[in-house]
Amino acid sequence: MDITELTVHELQEKLKNSELTSYDITKAYTDKIQEKEKDVQAFVTELSEEALKQAKEIDEKRKAGEELSNLAGIPIGIKDIICTKGVRTTCSSKMLENFIAPYDATVMEKVNAEGLIDLGKLNMDEFAMGGSTEYSYFKKTRNPWNLNKVPGGSSGGSAAAVAAGLVPWALGTDTGGSIRQPASFCGIVGLKPTYGLVSRYGVVAFASSLDQVGPMTKDVTDCAMLLNIIAGRDEKDTTSVDNGDKDYVKSLKNDVKGLKIGVPKEYFGEGINSEVKQKLEEAIERYKKLGAIVEECSLDIADYALATYYIVACAEASSNLGRFDGIRYGHRTENFTNLKELYRNSRSEGFGDEVKRRIILGTYVLSSGYYDAYYKKAQQVRTLVMNEFSKLFEKYDVLLTPTSPTVAFDVGSKTNNPLEMYLADICTVSVNIAGLPGISVPCGVDSQGMPIGMQLIGNRFKEETILNAAYTFEQDYKFREKYKPQFVK
Amino acid sequence: MAQVSKEELLHIANLANLNLKDEEIDTYLLNLQDILNFADIVNKANVEGLDITVGANEAKNIFRKDEVVEFKDTESLLQNAPEKERNMFKIPKVIQ
Numbered sequence: 178m179d180i181t182e183l184t185v186h187e188l189q190e191k192l193k194n195s196e197l198t199s200y201d202i203t204k205a206y207t208d209k210i211q212e213k214e215k216d217v218q219a220f221v222t223e224l225s226e227e228a229l230k231q232a233k234e235i236d237e238k239r240k241a242g243e244e245l246s247n248l249a250g251i252p253i254g255i256k257d258i259i260c261t262k263g264v265r266t267t268c269s270s271k272m273l274e275n276f277i278a279p280y281d282a283t284v285m286e287k288v289n290a291e292g293l294i295d296l297g298k299l300n301m302d303e304f305a306m307g308g309s310t311e312y313s314y315f316k317k318t319r320n321p322w323n324l325n326k327v328p329g330g331s332s333g334g335s336a337a338a339v340a341a342g343l344v345p346w347a348l349g350t351d352t353g354g355s356i357r358q359p360a361s362f363c364g365i366v367g368l369k370p371t372y373g374l375v376s377r378y379g380v381v382a383f384a385s386s387l388d389q390v391g392p393m394t395k396d397v398t399d400c401a402m403l404l405n406i407i408a409g410r411d412e413k414d415t416t417s418v419d420n421g422d423k424d425y426v427k428s429l430k431n432d433v434k435g436l437k438i439g440v441p442k443e444y445f446g447e448g449i450n451s452e453v454k455q456k457l458e459e460a461i462e463r464y465k466k467l468g469a470i471v472e473e474c475s476l477d478i479a480d481y482a483l484a485t486y487y488i489v490a491c492a493e494a495s496s497n498l499g500r501f502d503g504i505r506y507g508h509r510t511e512n513f514t515n516l517k518e519l520y521r522n523s524r525s526e527g528f529g530d531e532v533k534r535r536i537i538l539g540t541y542v543l544s545s546g547y548y549d550a551y552y553k554k555a556q557q558v559r560t561l562v563m564n565e566f567s568k569l570f571e572k573y574d575v576l577l578t579p580t581s582p583t584v585a586f587d588v589g590s591k592t593n594n595p596l597e598m599y600l601a602d603i604c605t606v607s608v609n610i611a612g613l614p615g616i617s618v619p620c621g622v623d624s625q626g627m628p629i630g631m632q633l634i635g636n637r638f639k640e641e642t643i644l645n646a647a648y649t650f651e652q653d654y655k656f657r658e659k660y661k662p663q664f665v666k
Numbered sequence: 667m668a669q670v671s672k673e674e675l676l677h678i679a680n681l682a683n684l685n686l687k688d689e690e691i692d693t694y695l696l697n698l699q700d701i702l703n704f705a706d707i708v709n710k711a712n713v714e715g716l717d718i719t720v721g722a723n724e725a726k727n728i729f730r731k732d733e734v735v736e737f738k739d740t741e742s743l744l745q746n747a748p749e750k751e752r753n754m755f756k757i758p759k760v761i762q
Contacts, residue, residue, distance in 0.1 A: 277742070
């Protein structure tokens with residue numbers, strides 16, 4: 178038995194039956210990291226030694242009969258944008274290369290309260306800006322299915338680590354697709370919760386009206402379990418919402434009979450890779466076979482949503498990233514004679530190209546003379562996008578689209594063309610613009626063996642509906658029994 | 667559609683407290699123009715009479731009690747300071 182191939186719910190079962198200890202599990206993962214991290218490059222900070230120590234402590238407590246959560250002693254990986262007390266939180270930026278968070282993010286407090294063991298901080302595009310993890314200041318993470326391909330992004334380290342078996346599950350963040358797209362590229366499950374379901378406190382802000390933390394897991398059951406841990410109202414984030422302590426695992430019924438699924442035809446047109454399209458069509462047939470009612474519908478807002486996304490996200494980012502001034506934390510230049518130079522040179526040295534590009538775009542759309550033409554217009558288009566979704570949810574329970582128009586692309590193939598990189602987010606961004614929940618679940622591989630993801634979008638706070646729809650598909654399709662990452666070199 | 671000039675780009679970079687090297691200016695100009703050309707599609711959307719949306723949640727005030735929670739770990743805050751003196755952040759002279 179390879180422990181690193183088990184899901185968390187399987188590990189939990191084995192912990193409960195005393196078939197495995199936390200140390201057995203944690204050691205299996207740290208060994209796997211030893212073996213595979215040199216190929217995958219998923220971690221910014223590894224915590225193997227600390228993790229093994231914690232595992233021993235938890236085993237002793239369990240042995241002594243101390244009351245523990247039934248997930249205590251199971252490891253996890255954390256995207257390096259989430260503040261972890263006493264451990265470096267870098268956002269994969271030179272700006273925060275040496276930043277040690279003085280407190281835990283609320284999601285981290287919840288993870289710790291459950292007794293989960295942090296195996297390390299996972300790589301990402303700098304400040305979560307990117308779709309390939311190539312914009313990390315530290316390293317380029319590789320796709321475990323083919324090491325010449327990107328893992329997607331920005332939560333590419335999290336996705337690759339889960340797919341490669343370097344962590345059993347991970348937390349990511351999603352502002353325009355940063356959980357779902359890498360999940361799709363790496364053949365795992367990734368959920369972006371409804372805006373407000375999960376606290377953003379202690380998560381380095383990129384675009385505050387769009388950012389959400391979410392689970393990245395091997396299967397849908399694990400996804401529901403991790404959502405149970407992180408969801409809920411937090412006093413420290415006024416945009417967070419009370420979800421009434423829902424148990425998302427209970428929503429997994431393996432039954433979609435009568436479920437109304439809308440398939441927006443615009444997401445299957447020009448620009449969608451033919452193999453992606455074919456696998457999605459097979460998935461649609463499977464849903465029909467399983468008793469769902471599937472209908473074609475129209476959602477003609479994809480281009481508007483993408484343009485709106487880049488205007489709104491960059492505007493918010495230019496404001497949020499204003500805090501990096503080289504004074505209280507973060508990179509400080511050595512080259513300055515006055516305060517203004519200190520600010521400018523620290524920022525210019527600390528931020529990478531893509532981050533600067535987005536700050537400049539954001540500053541531009543907010544500047545006098547362009548505010549009305551871009552920013553205000555984008556905010557109105559945001560209303561339009563939300564209205565269009567609302568209309569569809571009067572008729573359908575779930576909307577089904579590809580997660581990404583393509584499978585994972587070659588490392589280096591898009592870094593010189595920012596706009597092309599942005600267009601790759603076309604299927605995911607509208608979900609963030611409207612604040613809806615979306616899940617990516619694997620629905621096949623292409624002729625090169627690269628995973629393809631299906632996105633299921635739900636109405637606000639209807640995580641249970643999309644989780645059940647994803648689960649029912651997964652139980653019938655059995656992706657994990659058919660395909661495994663091959664670490665092709 | 668807006669055409670971005672070099673002067674405008676430098677003005678914006680100045681507002682954002684960023685330096686652009688000479689060799690960066692042309693690339694940024696090109697990228698910015700590309701992205702703005704695409705983003706201009708928002709001006710084609712029919713948004714007449716639509717309100718703006720600032721956030722995805724219902725816009726209402728969330729109140730809480732104004733209670734002081736003390737954070738005593740000054741050391742962990744100051745350990746991130748690029749320069750400090752005693753328990754203070756050190757910055758260059760503000761008034762020349």
